[in-house]
Structure formats: structure tokens, C-alpha cells
Amino acid sequence: MDHTKKPVVEALQTFLGSQPVSFHVPGHKHGLLSGLPEDLKAALRYDVTELTGLDDLHAPTEMLAEAQMMLADVYGADQSFFLVNGSTVGNLAMIRTVCAPGDTLLVQRNAHKSVFHAVELAGAQAVLLTPEWDEATCTAGAVSKTTVEEALERYPDAKGVVVTYPTYYGTTGSDLQTIVEKSHDKGIPVLVDEAHGAHFVVGTPFPASALRLGADIVVQSAHKTLSAMTQASFLHANSQLVDIDRLTRILSMLQTSSPSYVLLASLDDARAMIATYSEDDKQAFLVWRGEFIDQLSKIKALEVIETEDPLKILLRQKEASGYTLQHSLEEVGIYTELADERQVLFVLPLLPEAISYPTQSVCEAVESAVQLLQRDSVQVPEKDESNEEESRKLIITTSSHSKKDTEWVPAESANGFQAAAAIIPYPPGIPLVLSGEQLNAQLIQEVCHMMDSGAKFQGAVRVNGPATEFEVLSAQGEDWNG
Numbered sequence: 001m002d003h004t005k006k007p008v009v010e011a012l013q014t015f016l017g018s019q020p021v022s023f024h025v026p027g028h029k030h031g032l033l034s035g036l037p038e039d040l041k042a043a044l045r046y047d048v049t050e051l052t053g054l055d056d057l058h059a060p061t062e063m064l065a066e067a068q069m070m071l072a073d074v075y076g077a078d079q080s081f082f083l084v085n086g087s088t089v090g091n092l093a094m095i096r097t098v099c100a101p102g103d104t105l106l107v108q109r110n111a112h113k114s115v116f117h118a119v120e121l122a123g124a125q126a127v128l129l130t131p132e133w134d135e136a137t138c139t140a141g142a143v144s145k146t147t148v149e150e151a152l153e154r155y156p157d158a159k160g161v162v163v164t165y166p167t168y169y170g171t172t173g174s175d176l177q178t179i180v181e182k183s184h185d186k187g188i189p190v191l192v193d194e195a196h197g198a199h200f201v202v203g204t205p206f207p208a209s210a211l212r213l214g215a216d217i218v219v220q221s222a223h224k225t226l227s228a229m230t231q232a233s234f235l236h237a238n239s240q241l242v243d244i245d246r247l248t249r250i251l252s253m254l255q256t257s258s259p260s261y262v263l264l265a266s267l268d269d270a271r272a273m274i275a276t277y278s279e280d281d282k283q284a285f286l287v288w289r290g291e292f293i294d295q296l297s298k299i300k301a302l303e304v305i306e307t308e309d310p311l312k313i314l315l316r317q318k319e320a321s322g323y324t325l326q327h328s329l330e331e332v333g334i335y336t337e338l339a340d341e342r343q344v345l346f347v348l349p350l351l352p353e354a355i356s357y358p359t360q361s362v363c364e365a366v367e368s369a370v371q372l373l374q375r376d377s378v379q380v381p382e383k384d385e386s387n388e389e390e391s392r393k394l395i396i397t398t399s400s401h402s403k404k405d406t407e408w409v410p411a412e413s414a415n416g417f418q419a420a421a422a423i424i425p426y427p428p429g430i431p432l433v434l435s436g437e438q439l440n441a442q443l444i445q446e447v448c449h450m451m452d453s454g455a456k457f458q459g460a461v462r463v464n465g466p467a468t469e470f471e472v473l474s475a476q477g478e479d480w481n482g
């Protein structure tokens with residue numbers, strides 16, 4: 001297959017080359033009526049719709065069918081799909097495909113919020129799998145084969161195992177292949193949120209891709225580590241255990257009926273980018289990365305941590321929190337992917353041989369940011385202190401409280417209430433507290449501490465004047481509908 005070809009991009013160029021006059025949506029008429037700046041407006045020429053010759057994402061037979069087939073070829077999938085609502089819609093669709101209301105799913109606890117939303121929308125029950133603590137990144141890492149085996153024994157009727165591979169911080173663990181084999185032995189499919197691993201297909205030293213390890217459905221944010229535009233993702237299916245027609249139907253229900261051709265073109269381009277990424281490109285990237293890390297490591301008081309994914313590195317300065325370091329880096333024009341209490345996370349560019357990236361100037365800027373850094377006290381737990389046994393057993397009935405009244409209560413009074421919605425540090429978007437979970441003093445203190453340190457939150461927590469408040473289910477728990 002000739003992966004330099006870009007069927008979507010080429011069809012759009014041919015269409016625009018015919019000087020078309022628009023009497024169709026979108027209303028900006030190839031950008032003519034748009035008040036956007038000229039360089040942004042230029043992209044609107046490509047923002048068209050399902051016109052003759054431009055196929056239909058929901059019933060593809062022409063260039064979109066070809067482009068998706070080329071995508072499946074790169075990743076070794078039976079069938080691949082373009083997603084225009086991020087990996088979020090991929091997670092919603094893959095989970096709804098395998099389960100119905102009341103069904104049980106085995107779900108890695110440190111999953112992205114979209115996984116929990118998917119469980120809730122499906123009316124399913126999630127059995128939470130406690131991940132292992134990752135010493136390198138000091139974060140919750142991968143789930144172990146032992147944990148999954150135990151859960152499979154206890155919940156043989158589970159409709160699927162949902163894992164995050166890699167984590168936001170680039171942790172993969174080494175058990176995914178065994179997890180897949182054990183699950184398949186019981187006829188249970190493995191659904192992988194590989195939002196951060198679309199580039200793994202380029203091979204070692206990158207971890208093996210989830211599809212290669214036998215996963216049944218895999219979702220990838222092509223916009224996170226490849227060249228696609230924000231919102232543009234891939235979904236792949238490779239399974240005897242999953243009904244692909246049902247997956248296609250559900251995707252069609254969940255995705256917009258007006259998919260953006262600009263996003264679709266960028267997905268086509270991202271597929272070509274990764275499919276043509278050569279061994280020489282990879283070696284050049286690794287050399288560049290090694291030099292970058294060497295230079296950063298020479299900066300006094302700065303620690304560079306490598307993760308299992310060579311595209312991610314962490315920077316730490318022991319006397320300052322990650323939030324403070326992030327702020328200081330922003331002062332010199334360097335924007336990181338995220339900060340936590342200990343560190344900041346850099347997502348490196350997957351450079352091909354022909355493209356360079358500023359290195360010297362970046363290292364100089366990082367050095368000046370570190371020198372300017374306000375030292376603050378970092379108070380972080382050494383290890384995840386959650387009670388593993390208890391959380392491993394925890395079952396959430398995610399839709400049971402959705403109609404109850406809620407109220408905002410100050411942090412001092414929130415102990416013992418159930419959270420009305422998830423409480424989510426963002427980024428990374430992994431709920432610290434799940435919707436319906438009971439708040440206790442430790443959780444409340446942790447949220448308040450993180451907010452004081454500079455973490456941003458979504459969901460059932462807010463700052464209201466001087467107070468931090470939590471949204472909780474009302475004490476009486478009255479059902480709106482009686």
C-alpha cells in the first residue's frame with residue numbers, strides 16, 4: 001500500500017481546484033463570510049460537507065473508506081475508524097458496544113473521565129481495578145495481570161476489561177499481553193484507551209502497540225502524539241469477540257452528522273505521517289532526544305525523569321512544586337503538558353529526520369526559569385496510600401443517583417456526603433473522586449491541598465469566595481421523579 005497517498009486531502013484539493021460555488025452549508029461559504037484572521041480563514045476553504053465526490057463518514061464508500069482502510073493497514077486492525085470528537089467518543093462507543101444496562105465491566109481505576117462517563121451512560125457497573133504504583137513517575141501506573149486475573153475469577157460475567165495503556169505519564173507496565181490472553185480465555189474482550197500511544201506502532205524502543213498485543217478495541221488520540229488536529233482520533237477493532245456492526249452503529253449515533261473535513265483531512269495526514277515514519281527518522285529522533293535530555297540534565301538542581309514512552313519526559317526541581325515550575329517555565333515562553341505536585345510533563349515532538357526543533361534556546365530558557373524559580377515547600381505523599389483491597393472490590397452503580405437533588409456544601413461540612421459528580425484534576429482528567437463516591441476527610445483534604453498548590457479541577461468542586469465547596473447529593477436523597 002502506498003502510504004504517501006492521502007485520499008481525503010487529495011479529494012479536497014481536487015474539489016477546491018474546480019472553483020466550486022457554494023449554495024450549501026457551512027454558511028461561511030469557503031470562508032468568504034468569516035471574520036476570522038486571514039491565516040485562520042484560509043483553513044475554512046477546506047471546511048466543506050458531504051458533497052458529490054467527498055464521501056460520507058457515516059456510510060463511507062469513496063475516499064473516506066479508502067483512507068480508513070489505509071489506517072487499518074498501518075495498525076494491523078480488521079477495521080479502523082476516524083473520530084471527530086476525540087478519544088472521548090471512542091471510549092463512549094467502545095464501552096457502549098460491549099455492555100448494556102446492568103452489565104459489569106472491569107475498569108482500571110486511573111482511567112480518563114470519558115471511560116467513567118461511558119460506564120454511566122451505558123448504565124453499567126464498573127468493578128474498579130487498582131493500578132500499581134509507578135516509582136519512576138510517582139503516579140498510578142498500569143494495572144497488573146494478577147489484579148485482572150483476580151477480577152476475572154470473581155466477575156466471570158464481566159462484558160469487558162478496560163485498560164489505559166499507556167497512562168498520561170507514559171507508563172505501560174509489562175502485563176498487557178497476558179491480560180489480553182487471560183481475558184480471551186474467558187471470552188471477555190479487552191478495550192484499550194491508548195489515547196497517548198498512537199505512535200507506538202513505530203516499534204522499539206517505544207512500547208508495543210495495544211493492537212499488536214491482541215487488544216480487541218483500541219482508541220488513540222491522533223492529535224496527542226501524531227500530527228492530527230485537536231479532536232481528531234482513531235478507533236481500531238480487531239476482534240472475534242466484539243460485534244463490529246454494533247460498534248459502527250453506535251459510533252454513528254455518537255458522532256456528529258456534520259463531521260469536519262478539516263479534521264478528517266488531518267487524520268488522513270496523521271496516518272500518512274506515522275505510516276511513512278522510517279527507521280532513519282526514529283534514529284534521528286532518538287539522537288535528538290538523547291542530546292536534549294543530556295543538556296537538560298546539566299541544569300543545576302533540575303532532575304530529568306524518563307518514562308517507558310520515549311516521547312514523554314518529566315522535569316523536577318526538588319525545592320519547588322511542579323505547579324511552580326510550570327509557572328516559571330511559562331514566564332520564559334515554555335508551555336508544558338501538565339504539572340502535578342512533584343513535576344512537569346513534557347510531550348516531545350515525534351520528529352522525522354528532516355525537521356528540527358529548538359533545543360539550545362529551550363535549554364537556556366529552562367535554565368533561566370529554574371534559576372528564577374520561587375522555592376516552595378513540596379508536600380507530596382511518597383506513595384499512593386489508597387486501600388488497595390477495598391478499592392479493588394469497589395463496585396459503583398453509576399446511574400443510580402443521577403436524578404437526586406444536589407447541593408453545594410463547604411469543605412468543612414462535606415465529610416460523609418456522596419459526591420454529586422466526579423472531582424477531576426484537569427489535566428490529566430483522571431477523577432480523584434468518582435460520581436457517587438463518599439467523601440471522607442482524607443479525600444477532602446487532598447482536593448483542598450491540590451487546589452491550594454495550583455491544581456485546576458473540573459466537576460463537583462469549586463472555589464466560592466474564600467471557601468472551597470463540594471457538590472454533593474442532598475442528605476435526604478430525594479428523587480426528582482419520586
Ligand SMILES: Cc1ncc(COP(=O)(O)O)c(C=O)c1O
Pocket residue numbers: 085086087088089091111112114164167168193195196221231233428429
Ligand atoms: C487517557 C485518556 N483517554 C482519553 C482522553 C480523551 O481524549 P480526547 O481529548 O481525544 O477526547 C484523554 C484526554 O486527555 C486521556 O488522557
